Amino acid sequence: MNVRADVAELLRAGLSDRAIGRELGVDPIATVRPARQALGIPKSKPGRRPTATPEDLFWRRVKPTDDDHMEWTGHHGAEGTPLLRHGGVLHTGYRLAFRIANGRDPDGYALPSCGREHCVKPGHHGDRADRAREKRVDALYADIFGPSA
Known part of the structure; x- marks a missing residue:
């Protein structure tokens, strides 16, 4: 059986089938229960568990690359987001x-501002204000030194 990585991660974190179903928007009986059985993970114990923050989950879904960037190992949207x-x-991983x-x-x-498509390394992203500042710097540079080649 092919087990979704996000389901497996939450199963290993000890969440119940129903909690995983609510968190990921999947059917706990059709998706989570068979994944639990395939991975050999026993049913979760009753009671509330501390929930990981989005930032905690971010770190579980990234891996460093050889060129000082990070790639996303979790779910991707239609355009690779x-x-x-x-x-x-x-x-989005970029926002986190x-x-x-x-x-x-x-x-x-x-959005990634490091030049590497889909990079999710913290510090490699810019927002609207950063992009506007970059445009002003580029325009100032062009005013001083002329258009770049």
Whole structure:
């Protein structure tokens, strides 16, 4: 059986089938229970468990690359955008990486600014304000030195 990585991760964290179903928006009986059996993980013990934050889950879904970037090992959207669902809210890996690096949510979209497509390393993202500042710097440079070749 092919087990979804996000389901396996939450099973290993000790969440119940129903909790995983709510968290990921999947059927606990048709999706989670067979995954639990395939992985040989016993039923969870009753009671509430501390929930991981989106930032905690972010770190479980990234891996460093050889060229000082990070790639997303979790779920991707249609255009390759790294996605994470927490508490019924969909987060992008870019937004979480920006929040981790800057201690605040981005103004508008957070997008990789390091030149590597789909990079999720914290510190490698810019928001609307960063992109506007970069345009002003580029325009100032062009005014001083002329258009670049």
